[in-house]
Amino acid sequence: MALRGRGRARRAADSTAMAVAARAGFAARGLIYGLVGFIALQIAFGTDDGGGRQADRGGALSELAGRPFGAALLWGVGVAFAGMALWRLSEALFGGAGPDGTKPSKRVAAAARFVFYAFVSFTVLSYAVGNTGSGSGSSDRHTDDVTAKVLMWPGGQWIVGAAGVAVVGAGLWIALRALARKFRKHLRTDAMSSRARKVTDVLGMVGGTARGVVFAAAGVFALVAAVRHQPGKAKGLDDTLRSFADTPAGPWLLTLIALGLIAFGAFSWCYARWRKV
Template sequence: MSTASVPSPRAGVRTRRFRRLARTGFAVNGLIHLLIGGLALRVAVSDETSREADASGAIGRMADSPVGLVVVWAALVGLVALGLWQLSLGGRSSAPGLLARLGRRIVESGKGFASLTLAGTTLVFALGGSTSSSATIRRINTELLTSTVGVVILVIVGGIVLGSGIGFVAIGIRRGFRKLVRIPEGPTGTAVLILGATGYITKGLALGLAGGIFVVAALTGDARQATGLDGAVRFLDVPPYGTIALTLVSAGLVMYGLFLVARAKLAKL
């Protein structure tokens, strides 16, 4: 009798360890969103911040802590593991129907590349360097706007980001995140549902705004505000209601971060 399809105990141990590292990646992503929410709130209340309200600003804040180097290297390991795990899910989707499988593979692979991109930013800080996501995005956008093809690419990118935002909002409204985590009983489960719904909707609105700004930048030829999440945050910070709107978005990003921290324990892997 063939035993080729039976995993060895050692392989099972490696898989469990890899899953634990992937869970760490969720916790790291949650911490990053908590910091982004804090940075956005600082923009709302003081109209300035020394860090961008995006992933690079959050990771820079982590690196500035007393144990920053240790934290950043641990974050790097977790994000790489999470990215590889998400890519593996993209390669073995079992959704019914060809289009459903293809869609699931694209979504999971996109998540994996996003996590690995975040890991790349983390690596820069881990090696003692620094980077600015908004400055990089602005520089790329400025180059793209010099040609018709570049404008088309920028519109497509903006459309993808906008579509991702709509997807996040839909997940939050429908509570589609419930299939990603084990919802506990009682008040804890209620808290997870509230954090997930509010967090997904807020993250979706922020992404949608960022994507819309990309499209507007492409159509108007002005790349100054098309800087990703940080650009969306600063776009909201306008009178008379900017402080209120940005405070609500900040709170929502914090709630999304808390949901991701909870997902580190509750995720169905």
């Protein structure tokens, strides 16, 4: 009985540790998206220090590094993303919360997210120890380089085109799920006040839609690059965001998208508080 009790206590402690890791990861995600949205907002208003700032993860890390206690903030974000990666790995191995958490499709998705967040954590921590080329490189330059390499492969145009279609589909899926408030099933709504539920709904719908639109736009640019066999037509996050200012709506569309990304950052903080883990 004593051994059984100690086993339960150990499992409870492990579960608590994973919950803390997941919530820290969502908080870090919210911080990065909030900073990207803030930089994009400055670009829309023409106050981005002469255009030298990047509205992407690298730009967000540079913004953090320039703040008081910047090194500590970078370490905190890197460790938080490592915690998120471990939580996703635990979901892949043992299943996630909810009745469908053990489905093979959910485990595969969790494994993919583990790889993504492990990579993000590595780049942030590399940047924190001084390897600025790792975490703060332009997403636009990386996108151009990767697209150019793939287009040189046999069937490269088809690969880039398929990737573009997949990203467009992912963006539309993200936006539609946000508008349908599918995120609610992952929230502990019983622990939320009526006002908290309403605020989270608005942030999730607005933020998720903006995030989905950005993904879909990046996918369209990848498709154009494939069709024209011009790697420069593919755009990273920064150039994708800046392209919204080149539409007939001008900087106002970029302003709306930037505010949407800030809303998604705030929504991620709500997830950090009320997500089922």
